[in-house]
Amino acid sequence: MEDQKRLPNAIEILFVLVGFIVVMFFFIVKFEISIQLALLTTWFLIMVVGLKIGYKYREMQQGILNGIFDGLEAVLILISVGALIGTWIAGGIVPSIIYYGLSVISPSVFLLTAFIICTVTSLATGTSFGSAGTAGIAMMGIGASFGFPLPLVAGAVISGCYVGDKLSPLSDTTVMTASLSKVDLIEHIKSMLTVSFPAWIIAGIAFTITGIFYQGDGDLSSVTSTMSSLEEHFNIGWYMIIPAVVVIVLLAMKMPSIPVILFGALLGSIWAFLFQGYPILDSINILYAGTSIDSGVEFIDNLLNRGGIVFMLDVIVLIIFALGVGGLMEKIGILRAIGDYLAKWATNAGKLTASTLLGGFFGNFFGGAAYVSLITASKITGENYDRLHIDRRVLSRNTEAGGTVTTPMVPWSDGGVFMASALGVATLNYLPFLWFNFLVIIISLIYGFSDKFIWKVDPQDASSEKAV
Structure with missing residues (x-):
């Protein structure tokens, strides 16, 4: 009598999904109330359905806690990257990279250069957050000095950062997706290359053409002004970039990302003390409180007055609430019910690909975190690949296409909030310029509906052969 739970029906699922969107619209757009409160409100919306289908409050609370626990690694990375950003700005590391970049990069190839630099950084480190918070800034x-619109620059930066987040064997999302999909890590990466490589080439060409033909509203005199301002407020030198090199090398050696990033943040504090004239206690406090700069150049102040653990507190609260939403949906069976509906619809490789992409986006939109999206995409569609005898390498590839690359597209997801905060550009403003991310989705759908790079599994001996 006590355990009379059931899966939510279509009307109840629709109530939750539509209610979520309505709450988000009125809180954020209509009344300009914080996203955090909007997400907290949706907890109770989901609980109404949970109570109706037989769940007790304490069971749903445990679902919230489980969802938050599953995403705590992302929270720790955010704390680490926040500390890193603050000390790398105060220590002159980021300002030196900006200074030397201005002296050697041509405006005509700047967008392509930014895309490539962020690609290389993210591949070497395996973290989109760390890459955006350092090379991206x-x-x-x-x-900005070259006169490019910041949303366009942010699009090139984020596109490059998510190449590595998606492909690097050091990336937590890459490793997690391979594990969830039960695919060898290297085979997973090889499978993704069939989509990511052409997407990267096309995005690179697009950024190149845009950079050549774009007429910025600034002129090169702003470059001189920026470099002079940086020299006035920071000690600039090649040795300022040593902490960045150390962190990239350690991450490339497959050292754990959180302690490496925190070590890099500590190096930033040491550099602030040794080379930028900060008192020892102030240089340490930057780890938590961030830095404050008054350069007289507005965009530099906006760009560099950020960082520190406290800079990430709003983001962390938002992610915790978003993870709770995902945990609740998992607990009361909404994800499983949606998976059942998709199983009936996904009768071929094209529909199956679309369902996985939707599952990943669903996790980001309603769960607010890349980890949630990878779980939803793989869980609600994984058995359908087995049923259609399609190799799970296709599942893992599509899971990243629907989960990882859509994360910065959602304003309240961990990726969306972090990128907007770190780069100083609202999610909806940079969204049209995430060309690599959109291309990954489009090419994945083309492969699915054309049956290209869709490997089949022989049900008898589980051997794989490429579909023609």
């Missing part, structure tokens, strides 16, 4: 400063 530097590229934003250079782009």
Whole structure:
């Protein structure tokens, strides 16, 4: 009598999904109330359905806690990157990268250069957050000096950052997706290359053409002004970039990302003390409180007055609430019910690809975190690949296409909030310029509906052969 739970029906699922969108619209757009409160409100919306289908409050609370626990690694990374950003700005590391970038990068190839630099950084480190918070911030400063619109620069930066987040064997999302999909890590990466490589080439060409033909509203005199301002407020030198090199090398050696990033943040504090004239206690406090700069150049102040653990507190609260939403939906069976509906619809490789992409976006939109999206995409569609005898390498590839690359597209997801905060550009403003991310989705759908790079599994011996 006590356990009379059931899966939510279509009307109840629709109530939750539509209610979520309505709450978000009125809180954020209509009344300009914080996203955090909007997400907290949706907890109770989902609980109404949970109570109706037989769940007790304490069971749903445990679902919230489980969802938050599953995403705590992202929270720790955010704390680490926040500390890193603050000390790398105060220590002159980011300002030096901006300075030298301005002196060697041509405006005509700047967008392509920013895309490539962020690609290389993210591949070497495996973290989109760390890449955006360091190389990305530097590229934003250079782009602003050249007169490029910041949303366009942010699009090139984020596109490059998510190449590595999606492909690097050091990336937590890459490793997690391979594990969830039960695919060898290297085979997973090889499968993704069939989509990511052409997407990267096309995006690179697009950024190149845009950079050549774009007429910025600034002129090169702003470059001189920016470099002079940086020299006035920071000690600039090649040795300022040593902490960045150390962190990239350690991450490339497959050292754990959180302690490496925190070590890099500590190096930033040491550099602030040794080379930028900060008192020892102030240089340490930057780890938590961030830095404050008054350069007299507005965009530099906006760009560099950020960082520190406290800079990430709003983001962390938002992610915790978003993870709770995902945990609740998992607990009361909404994800499983949606998976059942998709199983009936996904009768071929094209529909199956679309369902996985939707599952990943669903996790980001309603769960607010890349980890949630990878779980939803793989869980609600994984058995359908087995049923259609399609190799799970296709599942893992599509999971990243629907989950990882759509994360910065959602304003309240961990990726969306972090990128907007770190780069100083609202999610909806940079969204049209995430060309690599959109291309990954489009090419994945083309492959699915054309049956290209869709490997089949022989049900008898589980051997794989490429579909023609």
